[in-house]
Amino acid sequence: MQALIDTIARMAPSGDAHRVFHGRGGLHPGCEDWTLDWYPPVWVATHFGNTSDDDVRALGEALQARWAIIGQGQPLNWVLQRRQPDGPVSRPVTECMAGSVPEPHVVHEGGARYLVQVMKGQNRGLFLDMAEGRRWVRDHARGARVLNLFAYTCAFSVAALHGGATEVINLDMAGGAMSTGQRNHRLNFAGTPRDGRARFLVHDLFHSWGKLTRMGPYDLVIADPPSYQKGSFVALKDYPRLLRRLPDLLVPGGQALICLNAPEIPESVLREQLAREAPTLVVEQRLPNPPAFADASPDRALKVLLARQG
Structure with a gap:
């Protein structure tokens, strides 16, 4: 998952919701099962299939290290969702790994505001x-x-x-x-x-x-x-x-x-x-x-x- 870790190390602050890393696009060998999204003020990592505790720990440490630089003193909030690979759909498992998720959770994009829900289901509202x-x-x-x-x-x-x-x-x-x-x-x-x-x-x-x-x-x-x-x-x-x-x-x-x-x-x-x-x-x-x-x-x-x- 080195490409994901490297991307996190280069992340810049942004006020708009957006995708940061898209392993599903097949351009990052070894990271095909990972995505990372920014729904301010929450990072949402998604993994398709089984992942090891070591990988989750490495991801959390990378987010914490980068957030210490770009987070302007705010606490790190991040969520991990585990999904099954493509095929029969099963209920995803979502955990808040650090910090908290606001409720209601409102994000911005292009001057507009949207409600999102990152702790339930696969569809997050935007x-x-x-x-x-x-x-x-x-x-x-x-x-x-x-x-x-x-x-x-x-x-x-x-x-x-x-x-x-x-x-x-x-x-x-x-x-x-x-x-x-x-x-x-x-x-x-x-x-x-x-x-x-x-x-x-x-x-x-x-x-x-x-x-x-x-x-x-x-x-x-x-x-x-x-x-x-x-x-x-x-x-x-x-x-x-x-x-x-x-x-x-x-x-x-x-x-x-x-x-x-x-x-x-x-x-x-x-x-x-x-x-x-x-x-x-x-x-x-x-x-x-x-x-x-x-x-x-x-x-x-x-x-x-x-x-x-x-």
């Missing part, structure tokens, strides 16, 4: 690999009506409103995640002119096309579904059903941000599905991922395509 997607939305949302599908905790919606969107419709079938999304909006916009510009629909997308079409059309549609969530969305089966509906939701010249985080599905498959199911949508670019998420295989990394309605 997907750090999507930072460039949120940046793009913030930079291009001025004056736009936005539809945010599979909204989760509505981070895209917060970014769009920070960027000047006139309205955002958020849809997700998970009521708990949408409740957090509403709290995220209050954190950012309560008492401001942007308060009230977001709507929150707890619906199953595939039973809501009529309602969404009547509420449209939209200047921007964001589709960031889970790659595999039983009873909700399975990428290989359901993405074609989603793509063929997008043109009807967009204004002429409108844009769609099409996201896929499924390492087993290459970009070419997503492009082929798009060309077949929505030929009026023309791909303009694939957005970059944050540099920390560099991957030996771009096809395994997060794929975010920007398409425009012809």
Whole structure:
């Protein structure tokens, strides 16, 4: 795990949440099972599979040594989550190894604030690999009506409103995640002119096309579904059903941000599905991922395509 230790020794202070080390990208031999994230004021290390007590001790010592230099006298807070390798999902085991975790835990990114939860489950409330997607939305949302599908905790919606969107419709079938999304909006916009510009629909997308079409059309549609969530969305089966509906939701010249985080599905498959199911949508670019998420295989990394309605 030397590459992880070396990265920790070079870490610089930052006020924004971000990934520090991405062993999962395959660019650090011997560290493929490690990631390290910064959710201020907490370091979150994740290990996939079994790890030794010696490795955990070395990680803690490296964090403590670097924090003594960059931590401005604050106590070190760090969390370790152990997950099973890719395959059947089991409950992760999460421990606070030093310090504490604030509750509520609010982090910053690009001037926005988001609630996160680093002690429960695998999904922490803010997907750090999507930072460039949120940046793009913030930079291009001025004056736009936005539809945010599979909204989760509505981070895209917060970014769009920070960027000047006139309205955002958020849809997700998970009521708990949408409740957090509403709290995220209050954190950012309560008492401001942007308060009230977001709507929150707890619906199953595939039973809501009529309602969404009547509420449209939209200047921007964001589709960031889970790659595999039983009873909700399975990428290989359901993405074609989603793509063929997008043109009807967009204004002429409108844009769609099409996201896929499924390492087993290459970009070419997503492009082929798009060309077949929505030929009026023309791909303009694939957005970059944050540099920390560099991957030996771009096809395994997060794929975010920007398409425009012809």
